[in-house]
Amino acid sequence: MERKEILKKIKAAGVVGAGGAGFPSHMKISADVDTVIANGAECEPLLSTDRYLMETKAEEIAGGLRFIGRTTGAGNLYIALKKKYKKAVDAFNSVLGSTSDIELILLDNYYPAGDEFELVYDIAGRLIPEGGIPLDVGAVVTNVNTILNIYIAVEKDKPVTTRWITVAGDLKEPFLADVPVGIKISELIKKAKPNSEDYKIVAGGPMTGEIVDGNFRVTKLGGGVLVLPEDSPVIIKKERTAESWEKKAKSTCDQCFDCSIICPRNLLGHDLEPHKIMRNLFIAPENLPVHLTNSFLCSSCGLCDMYACPMDLSPRALLAQTSAELTEKGIKSPHNRIDLEEHPERNYRRVSTDRLTARLDIDKYEMHENYKVKTIKAADVLISLKQHIGVSAVPAVKKGDNVKKGDIIAEVPGNQLGANIHSSIDGAVSAVTKENIEIKG
Ligand code: SF4
Numbered sequence: 150m151e152r153k154e155i156l157k158k159i160k161a162a163g164v165v166g167a168g169g170a171g172f173p174s175h176m177k178i179s180a181d182v183d184t185v186i187a188n189g190a191e192c193e194p195l196l197s198t199d200r201y202l203m204e205t206k207a208e209e210i211a212g213g214l215r216f217i218g219r220t221t222g223a224g225n226l227y228i229a230l231k232k233k234y235k236k237a238v239d240a241f242n243s244v245l246g247s248t249s250d251i252e253l254i255l256l257d258n259y260y261p262a263g264d265e266f267e268l269v270y271d272i273a274g275r276l277i278p279e280g281g282i283p284l285d286v287g288a289v290v291t292n293v294n295t296i297l298n299i300y301i302a303v304e305k306d307k308p309v310t311t312r313w314i315t316v317a318g319d320l321k322e323p324f325l326a327d328v329p330v331g332i333k334i335s336e337l338i339k340k341a342k343p344n345s346e347d348y349k350i351v352a353g354g355p356m357t358g359e360i361v362d363g364n365f366r367v368t369k370l371g372g373g374v375l376v377l378p379e380d381s382p383v384i385i386k387k388e389r390t391a392e393s394w395e396k397k398a399k400s401t402c403d404q405c406f407d408c409s410i411i412c413p414r415n416l417l418g419h420d421l422e423p424h425k426i427m428r429n430l431f432i433a434p435e436n437l438p439v440h441l442t443n444s445f446l447c448s449s450c451g452l453c454d455m456y457a458c459p460m461d462l463s464p465r466a467l468l469a470q471t472s473a474e475l476t477e478k479g480i481k482s483p484h485n486r487i488d489l490e491e492h493p494e495r496n497y498r499r500v501s502t503d504r505l506t507a508r509l510d511i512d513k514y515e516m517h518e519n520y521k522v523k524t525i526k527a528a529d530v531l532i533s534l535k536q537h538i539g540v541s542a543v544p545a546v547k548k549g550d551n552v553k554k555g556d557i558i559a560e561v562p563g564n565q566l567g568a569n570i571h572s573s574i575d576g577a578v579s580a581v582t583k584e585n586i587e588i589k590g
């Protein structure tokens with residue numbers, strides 16, 4: 150199949166980056182690069198979605214990666230996953246054989262192993278510039294669930310209507326399922342039977358996910374829903390506001406430097422030292438030094454607040470607040486250094502995921518390889534028109550229309566950045582707004 154035809158099918162299917170911010174895949178993989186990395190690291194603790202897909206759909210993922218090789222012209226194709234995902238490693242070994250065009254890269258169990266900057270450096274030996282993306286160094290990194298969606302779009306002409314998801318945490322029956330996009334997460338949690346009535350919900354993983362309520366709807370992005378007790382350290386940290394972090398930091402930051410010692414961006418040579426941003430809190434706003442703009446270099450991985458800080462502070466929250474304030478003032482990041490050097494102690498300073506989960510007191514919720522897979526159906530769905538980077542999709546249906554699963558319900562006009570949206574169930578359109586389309590099954 151020709152490159153143009155592959156990209157057309159991916160665009161029609163509305164495939165977006167399932168592991169990140171939702172960059173439309175047909176645009177991302179139309180770049181000319183020499184290296185493509187399938188990201189199966191799934192470094193967020195407790196999530197097992199990608200791991201399960203690699204165990205059960207290795208052939209399709211390898212096939213999808215080859216399609217990306219064709220659209221990008223890349224000769225170096227890699228699948229990166231953790232050594233400890235033994236079943237997935239076996240599945241790929243049996244699919245790829247010993248003389249494959251795809252190389253399997255086995256990673257140690259550290260966080261954030263799946264960060265694009267980490268993967269590109271560890272696999273291709275290239276340091277992505279400050280504020281850059283993998284494309285800047287001739288690479289594309291794509292999550293394995295996205296690659297599976299690409300395979301299904303190209304081989305089967307099927308659009309993205311479901312999202313594989315892990316429902317984990319303080320539950321009697323944690324599970325994995327391929328759920329309809331737009332389903333309410335309270336329906337998933339009910340099926341997983343929480344151990345207590347007092348819980349909080351995190352959409353995503355414990356490190357980068359956000360607290361949401363039961364009305365939150367599943368989108369094409371993010372492979373996890375966590376149910377955690379209200380007094381879980383993860384919840385306590387996530388519930389604090391930027392103002393309270395700031396107050397606490399002013400009185401207790403002892404400038405111990407631990408946050409900067411383990412910062413993954415700092416270890417890759419970026420000019421980011423979170424302890425210095427914390428120091429700035431003691432300075433009058435009018436005298437703030439220029440290096441506050443370094444806050445733009447933070448990836449929000451959360452290691453500084455969830456793991457490193459002995460005083461229970463959040464450099465991450467204050468960096469996010471600082472960069473938002475600078476953006477509001479029209480200040481852009483001036484940081485774009487390319488002459489980077491890995492920190493000589495990087496390998497010794499990396500944070501083991503096992504230690505991280507133990508510190509957050511969530512190791513007891515790990516499913517390891519004992520996943521239960523459930524089939525979940527939705528009675529109704531509320532599908533967001535913006536599940537991707539770019540412009541919102543424009544509704545192509547109206548109230549009262551009958552739709553089938555897979556029918557297109559919203560399109561991105563012309564060649565604008567965005568992705569098509571499809572119905573995830575059979576039903577009737579009950580409401581259309583600027584933000585969502587509701588369908589009753
Ligand atoms: S680790 Fe915590 S106490 Fe130490 S410098 Fe960073 S924010 Fe301050």
Ligand code: SF4
Nearest residue numbers: 412447448450451453
């Ligand atoms: S969240 Fe903290 S550890 Fe992670 S990149 Fe930002 S400053 Fe560094």
